[in-house]
Amino acid sequence: MVISSILTCSINELNLRYSLTNGQAFRWRSNPEKSKWTGVIGKLVFSLQQDDIGNLLYTVHNPDNLDIKDSDQILEDYFQLKTSLTELYKEWSEMDEVIAKVIPKYPGVRTLRIDPVENLFTFICSSNNNIGRITQMVNNLCIKFGSKLTTVDDVDYFSFPEIEILSGKNVANTLRELNFGYRAKYIQKAAEVLLKEGGSDWLFGLRKQEYSEAKSKLLKIPGVGPKVSDCICLMSLDKTESLPVDTHVFQLVSKYYIPKLRNKKVNINVGLYKEIGDHMRKTWGKHAGWAQTVMFTSDLKNFQTAEESDGKKVTKEDKTEEEDEPKIKKQKRS
DNA sequence: GGGCCACCTTTTTC
DNA sequence: AGAAAAAGGTGGC
Numbered sequence: 001m002v003i004s005s006i007l008t009c010s011i012n013e014l015n016l017r018y019s020l021t022n023g024q025a026f027r028w029r030s031n032p033e034k035s036k037w038t039g040v041i042g043k044l045v046f047s048l049q050q051d052d053i054g055n056l057l058y059t060v061h062n063p064d065n066l067d068i069k070d071s072d073q074i075l076e077d078y079f080q081l082k083t084s085l086t087e088l089y090k091e092w093s094e095m096d097e098v099i100a101k102v103i104p105k106y107p108g109v110r111t112l113r114i115d116p117v118e119n120l121f122t123f124i125c126s127s128n129n130n131i132g133r134i135t136q137m138v139n140n141l142c143i144k145f146g147s148k149l150t151t152v153d154d155v156d157y158f159s160f161p162e163i164e165i166l167s168g169k170n171v172a173n174t175l176r177e178l179n180f181g182y183r184a185k186y187i188q189k190a191a192e193v194l195l196k197e198g199g200s201d202w203l204f205g206l207r208k209q210e211y212s213e214a215k216s217k218l219l220k221i222p223g224v225g226p227k228v229s230d231c232i233c234l235m236s237l238d239k240t241e242s243l244p245v246d247t248h249v250f251q252l253v254s255k256y257y258i259p260k261l262r263n264k265k266v267n268i269n270v271g272l273y274k275e276i277g278d279h280m281r282k283t284w285g286k287h288a289g290w291a292q293t294v295m296f297t298s299d300l301k302n303f304q305t306a307e308e309s310d311g312k313k314v315t316k317e318d319k320t321e322e323e324d325e326p327k328i329k330k331q332k333r334s
Numbered sequence: 335g336g337g338c339c340a341c342c343t344t345t346t347t348c
Numbered sequence: 349a350g351a352a353a354a355a356g357g358t359g360g361c
Contacts, residue, residue: 023356127357133344134356181342186358227359246356266355269336296356 002062007066007075013053013085015108022297023131024112024120024225024235026138029155038152040142041078042115044071045150045157054108061157062150080113085288092291093239096283099291100255107293116203118160120194122229124186124223131300140178141187145171158223163199167191186223193221203236211239226273234289242289243277248299249292257283 016037022030028039036063038047045061056079059073072174076082085108122261125137145161165171166187175184195219206214214237218229226245233242243249250268253276254261266272275289284291297303 062343124358125355126353126355128341129343129357130345132355133335143359150354182340182358183342186339223358227357238353244356248356271336297344300356 001062002059002061003063003066003071004057004116005072007056007058007072007081009081010086010234011048011050012089013081014054014079014110015106016048016050016052018109018303019079019104019112021294022109022292022300023120023126025114026131026135027142031153037329038155038157038278040149040157040159041074043149044074045152046071046075046169047152048075065314073184078113079110083290085110088287090292091287092284095285099284099295103294106294106303107300109297110184111240111290111293112235113238114235115160116206116232117163117194119232119236120190120203120218120221120224120228121160121187123228125180125183126188126231127183127225127230129224137178137180137183141175141195144174147177159200161255162191164193167195175295182271183223189222200222206233207237211242215242223310226270229291230277234293240287240289241281243274243280243292244289248296252295252299253280289330 017030017034020037020039021030025039028037030037036047036049038045040046044066047059047061047205049057051057056075056247058067063071076232079137089103089107093103110122121141122138125141130138142160143156143159143164146158149157151160168188172185172188172189175187178184180187198205204248206217209217215226215229215233218224218232219226224232228244230244232298233239234244245253245268250265254264258276258279265270268276280292281288
């Protein structure tokens with residue numbers, strides 16, 4: 001038993017490939033044509049497609065007693081479809097000529113509304129890391145500590161692990177063996193601290209609080225610094241003004257917005273981090289974080305044309321993103 | 335209190 | 349080909 005439905009949408013409001021593979025969510029898998037995406041939202045396994053005008057055709061593979069109204073609602077919520085991206089693109093274009101040049105080439109790049117628990121542990125994995133490897137780590141995390149939901153096209157899909165399970169004493173060791181590196185102990189300790197604070201309910205509760213308050217509370221969690229905290233605020237806690245400053249954003253900002261930073265070897269300290277965020281909030285307004293998502297996406301090499309990439313080559317890592325086959329650890333030959 | 339630097343591992347760059 | 353730097357940073361000194 002599956003259920004299927006159509007959600008009214010358009011290609012300017014949503015581009016699945018951009019929005020699902022630009023480093024917000026890490027668990028979507030596409031068919032070779034990149035026309036159909038399968039992944040997990042909560043405990044449900046969805047397949048998503050768009051018709052030629054952009055309407056969202058979807059299937060839920062393990063609906064149990066789910067009503068179509070509910071599944072519609074889940075997708076509207078996940079993609080935040082109530083917010084008009086067309087309207088935002090227009091506003092940003094009027095405010096800033098830099099973004100005005102970029103966004104026509106990147107329609108439909110939406111900021112997602114991801115489960116905060118999943119987002120927290122995923123972005124703890126993201127430090128000093130690349131999208132290809134983060135994807136692999138998160139998938140391993142779910143396979144190891146999540147529970148199997150269903151199988152689609154011979155691929156098993158798993159729920160995101162419960163906090164209680166991730167707090168287990170052996171988790172850090174197991175994750176070390178799975179090549180999580182120094183992030184292994186952060187994950188286990190973050191789960192412990194999170195449980196002490198009040199678990200999932202506490203995290204979801206941050207949606208009702210001010211940006212600054214939510215952000216500083218997240219900083220109590222091991223492995224969560226200013227940047228990861230902002231990612232959780234932006235992609236899970238409805239803080240549209242939250243603006244994660246990473247290496248990409250720093251490059252973009254120094255190149256186009258704050259010339260004094262150009263060509264300088266600066267490491268981002270607390271003051272500079274805030275300066276950059278404030279500057280871009282002034283430039284882009286209340287949804288500055290959403291604008292940042294678009295700019296970040298335009299800066300990813302695997303989305304750029306040869307001309308845009310400006311010398312940057314499309315690399316193996318980018319291809320990894322595009323591949324269907326799970327990456328198998330290379331074995332040494334004798 | 336702020337500026338360094340180590341941290342795991344893989345990929346990319348030079 | 350092989351070393352070095354970078355990859356959506358953070359914590360500790």
